[in-house]
Amino acid sequence: MDVFHTIAQFRDARRAFPGSLGLVPTMGFLHEGHLALVRRAKAENAVVAVSIFVNPTQFGPGEDLAGYPRDLDRDLTLLETEGVDLVLNPPPEEVYPRGFSSSIDTGPVSEPLEGGHRPGHFKGVATVVAKLFNIVQPDRAYFGQKDGQQVMVIKRMATDLDFPLEVVVVPTVREPDGLAMSSRNIYLGEPERRAATCLSRALSKARDRWDAGEREANVLRRQVIDVIEKEALAQIDYVSVADAESLDELSGLASRSIMVSMAVHIGKARLIDNAVLTPPAGRSNP
Numbered sequence: 208m209d210v211f212h213t214i215a216q217f218r219d220a221r222r223a224f225p226g227s228l229g230l231v232p233t234m235g236f237l238h239e240g241h242l243a244l245v246r247r248a249k250a251e252n253a254v255v256a257v258s259i260f261v262n263p264t265q266f267g268p269g270e271d272l273a274g275y276p277r278d279l280d281r282d283l284t285l286l287e288t289e290g291v292d293l294v295l296n297p298p299p300e301e302v303y304p305r306g307f308s309s310s311i312d313t314g315p316v317s318e319p320l321e322g323g324h325r326p327g328h329f330k331g332v333a334t335v336v337a338k339l340f341n342i343v344q345p346d347r348a349y350f351g352q353k354d355g356q357q358v359m360v361i362k363r364m365a366t367d368l369d370f371p372l373e374v375v376v377v378p379t380v381r382e383p384d385g386l387a388m389s390s391r392n393i394y395l396g397e398p399e400r401r402a403a404t405c406l407s408r409a410l411s412k413a414r415d416r417w418d419a420g421e422r423e424a425n426v427l428r429r430q431v432i433d434v435i436e437k438e439a440l441a442q443i444d445y446v447s448v449a450d451a452e453s454l455d456e457l458s459g460l461a462s463r464s465i466m467v468s469m470a471v472h473i474g475k476a477r478l479i480d481n482a483v484l485t486p487p488a489g490r491s492n493p
Contacts, residue, residue: 226253
């Protein structure tokens, strides 16, 4: 496995790998969710590249950029064990050199939910991912469904800007008790860790109501809120029941697939989760 800290070095190495290449963009502090992406990429491509870069432009004022968990040595050990070929681990000044001023606005799909609560977040995400697509030149890029809105933003950008690649979405990887795997789970102490299962429990309740035939968005939203509000350590940032393609918030009957999503503060951790619910003809799991 070769590790590169500059774009020029990575590009030189990339030319030596003519087969199909799968890219897994990460911010490091890897867990089984990331490794599921790596394994999928390895199964579908001749070459696998992973980027490890804590992107400063997607963090807002007061967010956890300085304290975001990092452990590069551990990450590299995990990636080598998985048989990754190339790792790009640039410093911020390599990605955003002096004078850098361009950015990507991905439009309406980036405005609600995370976009509304974290202004500028998706501009930072879209810009760094576009740069990674240009640097790495992958045939496929792999993202987890846990970041449901991010997936939609990246797919929109890839389509609109004609990137010659496939965006592959991999189902959320969960702990045995249902908690979605996240690097920020390390912020959870023992009581908070137990409390955090309220997110997946709320999604399960919504799915049960959906499977029983409930299509009223307000009823599904209330179901999720009720479960979370019973957890004393949880503070809701938002709960959404939205059209799964446009992310337009719904208030009446849902006639097609929906995404139920939420952001919840538990202790110092801000956790997100979602489930895509489809009519019986074609169900999608979170």
